[in-house]
Amino acid sequence: MAYNKDLETREVQATWDVTTYQYKLDGRGAKVLADGMKEKTIRGIKCPQCGRVYVPGPTYCRVCYIDIDDVVDCSDEGVVMSYCIEMADVRGNPMDEHRVSAMIKFDGADTWFIGTVHGIDPMDVKIGMKVKAIWKDVTEGNLGDIQRFEPV
Amino acid sequence: MIMSNVAIAGVGYTPVFVSKRKDVNIAEMISESVATALENTGLTPDDIDAVTFGNMQTFEGLNMPHLWSAEHILAVDKPTIRISTGGTTGMSTLQAAYYYVASGLYDIVMAVSWEKQSEGDSQVGLAGIVMPEAMVMVQHGLDLFGGGGLSAMGGGSTGAASFQAMSYLHHSGADPEHIDKMAALERSNAALNPYAHLRKKTSVEDIQATPFIAWPLRFGHTCPTSDGATTCIVMSEEKVRKMTDGNVAWITGLGSATSDPSTANFLEGQLTDPAEQEPARIASAKAYKMAGIKDPSRELDMAEMYNGFAHQSLMWLEKLGCCKEGEAHKLLDAGALNIDGEIPTNASGGVFSTNAIGASAMNRPAECALQIMGKIEGGHKIPKKIRKAVSHGWGGMFQYVTVMVLADEPMKS
Amino acid sequence: MQRKVAVVAQKQINSADVGMPRERMLYELVKSLYEEVGISRDDIDTFVLCSNDFNAGHTISNVFEDCPVGAYMKDETKVEADGVWAATYALARILSGLYETALVVGNSQGGSVMRPYLMMDYQLAPVYDRQLGLLNELSAAGLQAHAFLAKKGLTPDTLDEIAARNLADAAKNPDAFNGKAGASAADVAATDMLYEPLRKGHCYPFTDGACALLIASEEKAKKLTDRPAWIRGVGDSIDTYYPERDVVDVKSVKLAGERAAAMAGIGLKDLDLVELSAKFAHQEPILLEGLGLPADGGAASVSPSGGAFGAYAFNAAGLVRIAECFKQLTGSAGDTQVEGAGYALAHGQDGLCMQHNAVMIMSSEEG
Numbered sequence: 014m015a016y017n018k019d020l021e022t023r024e025v026q027a028t029w030d031v032t033t034y035q036y037k038l039d040g041r042g043a044k045v046l047a048d049g050m051k052e053k054t055i056r057g058i059k060c061p062q063c064g065r066v067y068v069p070g071p072t073y074c075r076v077c078y079i080d081i082d083d084v085v086d087c088s089d090e091g092v093v094m095s096y097c098i099e100m101a102d103v104r105g106n107p108m109d110e111h112r113v114s115a116m117i118k119f120d121g122a123d124t125w126f127i128g129t130v131h132g133i134d135p136m137d138v139k140i141g142m143k144v145k146a147i148w149k150d151v152t153e154g155n156l157g158d159i160q161r162f163e164p165v
Numbered sequence: 166m167i168m169s170n171v172a173i174a175g176v177g178y179t180p181v182f183v184s185k186r187k188d189v190n191i192a193e194m195i196s197e198s199v200a201t202a203l204e205n206t207g208l209t210p211d212d213i214d215a216v217t218f219g220n221m222q223t224f225e226g227l228n229m230p231h232l233w234s235a236e237h238i239l240a241v242d243k244p245t246i247r248i249s250t251g252g253t254t255g256m257s258t259l260q261a262a263y264y265y266v267a268s269g270l271y272d273i274v275m276a277v278s279w280e281k282q283s284e285g286d287s288q289v290g291l292a293g294i295v296m297p298e299a300m301v302m303v304q305h306g307l308d309l310f311g312g313g314g315l316s317a318m319g320g321g322s323t324g325a326a327s328f329q330a331m332s333y334l335h336h337s338g339a340d341p342e343h344i345d346k347m348a349a350l351e352r353s354n355a356a357l358n359p360y361a362h363l364r365k366k367t368s369v370e371d372i373q374a375t376p377f378i379a380w381p382l383r384f385g386h387t388c389p390t391s392d393g394a395t396t397c398i399v400m401s402e403e404k405v406r407k408m409t410d411g412n413v414a415w416i417t418g419l420g421s422a423t424s425d426p427s428t429a430n431f432l433e434g435q436l437t438d439p440a441e442q443e444p445a446r447i448a449s450a451k452a453y454k455m456a457g458i459k460d461p462s463r464e465l466d467m468a469e470m471y472n473g474f475a476h477q478s479l480m481w482l483e484k485l486g487c488c489k490e491g492e493a494h495k496l497l498d499a500g501a502l503n504i505d506g507e508i509p510t511n512a513s514g515g516v517f518s519t520n521a522i523g524a525s526a527m528n529r530p531a532e533c534a535l536q537i538m539g540k541i542e543g544g545h546k547i548p549k550k551i552r553k554a555v556s557h558g559w560g561g562m563f564q565y566v567t568v569m570v571l572a573d574e575p576m577k578s
Numbered sequence: 579m580q581r582k583v584a585v586v587a588q589k590q591i592n593s594a595d596v597g598m599p600r601e602r603m604l605y606e607l608v609k610s611l612y613e614e615v616g617i618s619r620d621d622i623d624t625f626v627l628c629s630n631d632f633n634a635g636h637t638i639s640n641v642f643e644d645c646p647v648g649a650y651m652k653d654e655t656k657v658e659a660d661g662v663w664a665a666t667y668a669l670a671r672i673l674s675g676l677y678e679t680a681l682v683v684g685n686s687q688g689g690s691v692m693r694p695y696l697m698m699d700y701q702l703a704p705v706y707d708r709q710l711g712l713l714n715e716l717s718a719a720g721l722q723a724h725a726f727l728a729k730k731g732l733t734p735d736t737l738d739e740i741a742a743r744n745l746a747d748a749a750k751n752p753d754a755f756n757g758k759a760g761a762s763a764a765d766v767a768a769t770d771m772l773y774e775p776l777r778k779g780h781c782y783p784f785t786d787g788a789c790a791l792l793i794a795s796e797e798k799a800k801k802l803t804d805r806p807a808w809i810r811g812v813g814d815s816i817d818t819y820y821p822e823r824d825v826v827d828v829k830s831v832k833l834a835g836e837r838a839a840a841m842a843g844i845g846l847k848d849l850d851l852v853e854l855s856a857k858f859a860h861q862e863p864i865l866l867e868g869l870g871l872p873a874d875g876g877a878a879s880v881s882p883s884g885g886a887f888g889a890y891a892f893n894a895a896g897l898v899r900i901a902e903c904f905k906q907l908t909g910s911a912g913d914t915q916v917e918g919a920g921y922a923l924a925h926g927q928d929g930l931c932m933q934h935n936a937v938m939i940m941s942s943e944e945g
């Protein structure tokens with residue numbers, strides 16, 4: 014029983030495929046959010062007990078463990094909670110243009126969202142910085158309606 | 166109320182942890198660690214009462230692999246349980262062995278953990294965590310690969326780890342160079358460890374020569390994917406007295422806790438900052454209380470933590486109470502985290518240098534146990550006597566933490 | 579056992595299509611259990627989840643299960659096996675003295691989300707059986723059924739009768755969904771032949787389901803309910819995967835039963851009922867024989883709930899068997915009630931042809 018670098022076992026192929034499932038997922042919070050975007054609004058769900066606002070909202074509060082369905086509007090401005098400067102894509106290939114990706118907490122929300130921040134030198138981005146959503150001129154009611162974020 | 170003392174009596178690793186073991190198949194590879202654990206404890210297969218077994222099965226695309234590995238893990242005709250909790254799987258599997266013995270149900274339990282990442286697709290495995298959730302958001306117009314205002318895969322290939330690193334730097338006052346320094350320290354520790362995967366003495370300059378993936382994280386801050394297996398043999402106090410020379414590592418405290426998944430743009434908003442890691446506090450507080458540790462920053466002699474990325478060692482030291490918030494990088498600068506420092510941190514090189522993912526969180530307590538028993542093979546043996554050690558696992562989707570405290574003496578009843 | 583431990587409450591959902599995401603299914607199930615017992619998630623010391631990454635179609639299946647069961651910022655772990663193992667692990671956690679209450683929750687959605695036979699294909703040894711494509715859960719069960727019938731000199735009529743009895747019993751159990759009131763052997767014999775000799779009516783139904791059990795130490799159990807069911811013994815064992823094993827005289831069933839009985843300090847013949855996870859009709863007599871009981875169960879009622887025929891959600895199934903024993907031992911089994919049930923055994927299995935078996939013995943009296 015020792016490591017033998019020269020010995021090779023045979024290899025055979027097999028697959029595990031996530032497309033073999035008919036997943037059921039709760040899409041309510043995502044739909045509320047996407048629909049709100051038509052009106053250039055960030056919509057979440059608020060817990061009446063603890064007051065936490067989730068964006069997108071689940072059907073129950075994780076902390077209070079009660080059903081929640083109060084739709085509330087949040088600001089389309091928010092705070093950078095954290096960020097990074099993407100320099101390679103998801104496969105690890107270097108990107109020609111570096112991109113600031115930030116965790117943003119919309120004012121009035123208790124959860125964070127990931128968005129791309131433009132209009133600033135990446136090295137000047139700071140945690141705690143205020144940013145605002147820049148909307149498409151004509152919104153369609155989907156998550157692509159926010160074009161980018163820019164510093165306020 | 167602890168009903169009985171439980172110890173790790175022995176550890177068995179595969180002969181190596183490398184990118185690709187071509188000379189053995191999965192079952193053969195696992196059996197190497199099992200046989201070594203028996204050899205190291207002088208036990209025979211008949212001595213084992215039960216087996217706990219864990220890996221991350223979607224990484225190899227194999228459902229319930231213990232079924233056809235039963236012979237190779239010496240499980241045939243024995244009670245056997247499969248545990249899987251993500252990155253924490255190794256420690257969760259060891260914790261199950263602890264509870265099996267502490268419950269009085271069994272006296273000697275073998276905990277087996279492994280991964281043969283070369284036989285699967287780690288990216289498929291990882292994507293499988295949130296793929297359906299991401300797809301719902303894509304249906305709602307989310308740009309999966311970024312570039313749009315809202316992007317699903319923000320953070321590039323390091324994902325939320327980059328956000329975690331930046332948030333950690335901001336709140337701790339550490340500089341990005343501290344991540345380089347921690348990376349160099351752990352890679353150099355790994356160079357001394359014959360069971361480490363990436364074994365090359367590495368300088369801060371070497372790390373800084375690697376490209377950034379997503380600032381502040383570089384390629385040199387990320388862990389490898391490895392093939393390897395680890396087995397621990399867990400024993401009741403009575404069996405330790407009867408069947409060993411008494412040189413064992415006692416499990417004096419343990420805990421686990423979960424928060425919510427780091428699902429940022431996937432379906433439901435997340436409440437917690439990825440650098441917050443409240444579960445680490447919850448789980449460690451419980452483990453320390455059980456172990457009678459009042460001030461972990463003074464009482465612990467070493468720490469082995471789950472660090473898929475180099476900044477995490479510093480972060481976990483603080484979250485596990487090994488030092489105050491914002492002080493880990495000062496300890497690093499002072500040399501306190503070195504193998505011969507006050508709180509040697511990942512003397513093994515950590516997950517950051519060796520990552521057979523299902524085994525990764527078992528290697529942490531296993532390393533602590535070997536240091537306590539004085540049985541470390543290689544130059545990463547900590548020179549001082551180790552009496553109390555903390556080990557830690559991290560998994561789920563950024564949300565789950567396991568902790569195990571080990572000591573050279575059992576708890577007094 | 580070094581402490582007394584009891585099952586305090588059970589809740590289950592079983593359906594061909596539960597019509598909810600698993601997160602919502604788990605939330606509604608567990609919330610209803612908390613409400614019934616009058617506790618909150620704060621009262622649970624440890625959560626033992628039971629699910630499987632393949633069955634969930636999610637790597638790390640508990641990632642999205644911990645918050646729905648109320649485990650946010652709480653102690654939690656996950657067993658990847660049938661529910662009986664998860665309950666056994668929860669028992670071990672309480673016996674260790676470190677926890678007073680444990681919530682065990684198993685789930686899968688084999689009725690509407692995943693394909694159970696495909697998931698069993700993924701359990702085949704990867705370098706031979708999975709490549710060859712000859713074995714699958716049904717063909718393996720067919721081989722086992724033939725071996726059983728041949729060894730006992732029986733005809734497939736026996737399978738029809740077993741299935742009919744279970745289906746008729748399941749019709750009396752509100753927690754089962756696949757019952758058929760007054761089902762006859764002829765009804766079963768009229769169902770499609772899948773893998774000879776197995777007909778559709780001989781097989782477990784594809785099920786969306788979840789089951790939650792609240793398990794507690796003696797002190798806590800007595801505070802939470804005046805009718806707990808006591809866990810008296812557990813046992814499990816695994817056989818070799820390879821075909822040299824005897825699939826009719828299943829050693830792991832025998833060993834599991836003996837271990838649990840020894841722990842409980844009773845003989846298996848003292849059981850008043852057994853709740854078996856016989857996924858296929860022929861597995862019921864194989865299990866009974868393995869447990870040393872006569873083919874009709876003798877003094878023990880056999881799966882009065884309808885067993886695996888009424889519902890069989892992977893990972894939840896074993897917990898459902900324990901839940902049915904709990905109902906029987908606490909006198910709350912309604913139309914399926916076995917009068918004076920004092921001792922009950924719940925069984926769960928994993929693998930092809932019942933390679934891995936686990937049992938739990940429970941009693942109505944504290945002992």
Ligand SMILES: [Zn+2]
Nearest residue numbers: 060063074077
């Ligand atoms: Zn709330």
